[in-house]
Amino acid sequence: MGDSLKNENYSILFESVQPTSRYLINSLIFVKPVNDNGPFHCLDNIYSCLDNNETVVGIYVDLQKAFDTVDHNILLYKLYNCGVRGIAHKWFVNYLYNRKQFTSVNNAVSVLKNVTCGVPQGSVLGPLLFLIYVNDIAQAAPGVQVKLFADDTNLFLSGIDISELICRSNNCLESLNRWCIANRLHMDFYKNECYGFSHQ
DSSP states (O other), rough: OOOSSSSSHHHHHHHTOOOGGGGGOOOOOEEOOOOOOSHHHHHHHHHHHHTTOEEEEEEEEEEETTTTTBBHHEEEEEHHHHHHHHHHHHHHHHHTTTTHHHHTTTTTOEEEEEEEEOTTTTHHHHHHHHHHHHGGGGGGSTEEEEEEEETTTEEEEEEEHHHHHHHHHHHHHHHHOOOOOOHHHOTTTTEEEEEEEEEO
């Protein structure tokens, strides 16, 4: 590939993204990784691909108000499918439904409102319930390495042909967006980031 990833060719790479999908990838930056064997599995996989002369695309997906938009019915369905049934499932129904909240600022208190979606933040169960909610996200992107860190979702794709890799990345993001819509979550396309890792 030689000098094909220099700045003057960056726009050519970016323009090869499908016009209807261009908003999905808002930056494609190729960087040379440092020689550091960090303890993270992601890093090990990136280095392994680089050792095989592959380019790696890391897509960092931002979900808008992820903890606040969890649909209770979908979450309870997923809990049931994970084996949470009977009394335990009823406990989660009681935990999620009939919750109320209000806001208090300088002795002014808002009206009490029903909480119709979301997982309680600041709780021990909130992050765990969210991870259960998004646990099947990998099914939306078969053949793609998916890493979940609370409400951060990271996707890693690798290959030798950069054009094919960009096409796969966009297809993956479109599939992921369909999964988000089905699960009533929303990707923030302006905060999603995409990085390329290459020896070049």
